[in-house]
Each structure stands twice: as C-alpha cells, then as structure tokens.
Amino acid sequence: MPEHRGTFAPNRNEVAAKVIDGELIIIRLSDGTYYSMDNVGTQVWELLERGHALPAVIATLAAWYGVAADRVERDAAALVDELLAERLVVAAGAGGGGEEGARPADLLAYDAPRLNVYRDMGNLLALDPPTPGIDDLPLKGDKGR
Numbered sequence: 001m002p003e004h005r006g007t008f009a010p011n012r013n014e015v016a017a018k019v020i021d022g023e024l025i026i027i028r029l030s031d032g033t034y035y036s037m038d039n040v041g042t043q044v045w046e047l048l049e050r051g052h053a054l055p056a057v058i059a060t061l062a063a064w065y066g067v068a069a070d071r072v073e074r075d076a077a078a079l080v081d082e083l084l085a086e087r088l089v090v091a092a093g094a095g096g097g098g099e100e101g102a103r104p105a106d107l108l109a110y111d112a113p114r115l116n117v118y119r120d121m122g123n124l125l126a127l128d129p130p131t132p133g134i135d136d137l138p139l140k141g142d143k144g145r
Contacts, residue, residue, distance in 0.1 A: 007053045008080055009092040010045070017088075019046070022106065026088055034118040035088065040065070041113035043104070044076055048089065054080060064103045065110035075112040082115050 010017055017026040024042040026035040037045065040061065047057045058076050062069040083089040 007051055007092040008048050008083070008089040009051075010049055011087055011090045015088050017045070028087065033086075035086070036116045036118075037113060039108045039111060039113070040075070041079060041115065043107075044079055044113055048080075051092075061110075064107060067110045072110075079113045079115060086115070086117070 014030055015026050015028055017024060019025075019042055022042060023036055023038045024045050026037075027033070028035070043061060043064070044057055047060060048054075052060065054076060058069055058073045061067070061076065062072045065072070080089065084091075
C-alpha cells in the first residue's frame, strides 16, 4: 500500500464525475470505463475533492459515522489505492485540511466504500463520448444568438 500522507485530487484530465442523488458517477474519458460509488465512497471523493489529506478524511469519516478510525483508515486507504490504480485520482501534494464541510444530513450506516467498475460501457461511449464543456461551444453558423 503506497504512503497516503498527502492529498489526492480527481484526475480532471482523464475523468468526468458528478454526484447524482448521493451516488458518485465517474467516467474515464480515455476509454469510457464507467464507475460508481455511494455513501462512504461518495463522501471520500467529495472530501478529497475539497483538498482534505487522507488522514483528515479518515478523522472526518470516523467522527461522522461513529466508527473506529483504524477501520476507516484501512477502508479509505484501500479505496484510494484502487482510485490511483484506475487513474481516477492523482497525488496532489502535501497534506492539507481542505475546506471544512458540515456533516451531511442523509448519511446511511457505515459500510466499507466500494468502487463499482463497469467496463462494458466503453464501446457505447466510444460512439458518442462525453465531452466536458461541449454544450458551451457555439454551433456552426451560430452568430452568438
């Protein structure tokens, strides 16, 4: 297991991600692999995205869910290893506290975070890949209406 002292951030060059009704949806743009996480996994992603170092993520989750920090540490470190292996997050530098957030009101019971991987969407997405920002481009012949 690699060291988890610094911060990790979504790999914005390779992924598009959005939380919809508490479920995190991630698409790796290079090959269309689709991922999802919910509950604790979504919370880990959002805390990392806000700039929290992994030890701060662990402490926050242990407090929010009332779970032993060593259990959360094992689970969160394993998830970060998987996110790194899939190129969904990248190391972002020295540890930081990140932007504090309030405890979400809709937390479910603690369950080890799990990254669900769906590799069968690649062929379909290759036909019509999601392109972040494409909706902001003017159409050909559009004179700025």
